[in-house]
Amino acid sequence: MAMTALLRLQEVDLALEKVARELDELAEALRDPPILAELAQNIARVESEIHRLEVRQRDLELEVEGLTERIQDLEGRLYGGLITNVKEIEAGQQKAEEMRRRRSHLEDELLEIMVTLENLREDDKSLRRRLQEEQARWQDTRARLLEKQASLKDEQASLEVRRKRLAASVGDSVLRTYESLRAAKGGIAVSRLENRVCSACGVEVPRSVERAVRYEETLTYCPTCGRILVDT
Ligand SMILES: [Zn+2]
Incomplete structure (x- = not known):
């Protein structure tokens, strides 16, 4: 049996694990950045405040008009000669004075609201500009990430095809041994024997083991780490 097929299978499995990790990272990176939601929230808050103040402004304007x-x-x-009674004139003048005071108070508030509204509209504009910039930036980043994702998925698909072929070539029983060792040994089930040293654990193996690896048809394991040894 071609032990190198087992080694190649392991290379493909390691490559598949790497691709899966990268795809996970990409999925994470493809989430909308929180800044977009934050900015949208701020815009909504500013705009609802603008609306509230605009309503208040209209109410005040109407009230000022009515008072005028x-x-x-x-x-x-009073001054058209319709009222002649002195007490009535005094009361009327007092009433007019009260209304003027009230109107001037409302006009102060109106002025304040107009200044506040001007500032809020500026805030709104700059927040919207900022959101647009962030969205454009995110579109670029996202497009790049999606491209990378697509190419990783292609790579994954072709690795899966290779894996199927290699798995078929090593046979079911060897494949089962390989799978259980892979699970038990941190993903590395197969180790190259290089100058009689197991490349996974770095320990030298006896000559008999070396011979078995080189000439026997069955699986040979590293006496130290238990991995399948492959001659290279
Ligand atoms: Zn070993």
Whole structure:
């Protein structure tokens, strides 16, 4: 039996493990970066605040308009000679004064809201710009990762084909031994014998073992680490 087929099978298995690890890493790397969700959240927060303030601004504007009309109306009556009673005039003037104070208070608030809104709209713009940049960057990265993923999957598929061929060539019983050793020995079931030394554990084997590896048809194991020895 060609022991080198067993060695090649092990090489293919190790390559398959490496590809699987890389595919796992890629799957992890292909998740959307948290910054995108963070930025989208910030934008939503800023925009809902803008909306709230715009509603408040409209309410205030309406109230200011209403007060202005009422003040004009009242003053028209006060100074148009319609009201002649001194007490009524004084009360009317006081009322007009109260409304002016209220209006000026509302106008202060309006001004404050307009300044805040201006800042928030700037924030919104810069957050949106930032999100666009991050998205563009992520698109590039993602495209590169997907390309790499596709080529790894191709590699994986061709390794699987080679594995099937090699597995068939070593036969079921040897394959079972190989599989159980591979599981028990950290993925390395087969070891090259180089100058009578097991390359996996580094221990020299007796000459009888060397002869068996070279000339016998059955599997020969390293007396130290228990791996299948292959002559090279
Ligand atoms: Zn060994």
